[in-house]
Amino acid sequence: MRIDKEIIHPIHPQHKLKLVYTETPFKCDGCKEAGIGLKYACQRCEFDLHKTCAVAPATINHPFYKGCEFEFKYKHPGREMRICDACRNDVVEFVYHCKGCGFDMHPCCANLPQALDDGERHLYLYLKLSSSCHHCGGKGPGWSYRSQCKTINLHVSCAKELLVESWQAMHLKVDRNKVREMQTRIPGLKGTSKNQHARGGKVSQIAGGAARLIVSAILGDPTAIISAVIGGFLS
């Protein structure tokens, strides 16, 4: 696939957006979720889009919802607040929506790889959890990644929480103000620790490499390079 180094995007038509790579988490101005890695950024304003969000095709199909056609929308056509069926986070703006059944997916969630390989094991994406999630201990709704050997079971939403916790822990040691600033900039990073009882760094021990890989996929850029970067968050 051809990747344009520069694009003009309809929601920010006044300036060109340039493809850049960043190791600092950013907030995507399209889907409003956190991102890392490749993004299209305005060099003049503080405006960023996940690469996936910036070049989202108008319609897509998804292996989990056979027979559905998902349309890309800048804003959800419904009036009530919607959540993403994959990660269970709010849908604020950019979304893939199926008119027929009402399923919604963030563009990055729609692009989550069906299989990830961390060098040691394969992780597969599932629509439902079959056994308890390593992070929240539950079997609640939302997609999950499971390893072939079944030792790793992690909600996509929990992997996001894990990233936030690790990221915050890392920065709390360094600079409290930085954490607060980041929380303001990326609303998705705020108050996500609903599962206090289930914490304790267990996941990063069991599944260090695997968790890193899942997290980088979730942040919109499933590449091995990024998993190394995020290693800092989880160790």
Ligand SMILES: [Zn+2]
């Ligand atoms: Zn986005």
Ligand SMILES: [Zn+2]
């Ligand atoms: Zn601009």
Ligand SMILES: [Zn+2]
């Ligand atoms: Zn449908």
Ligand SMILES: [Zn+2]
């Ligand atoms: Zn999502």
Ligand SMILES: [Zn+2]
């Ligand atoms: Zn979970």
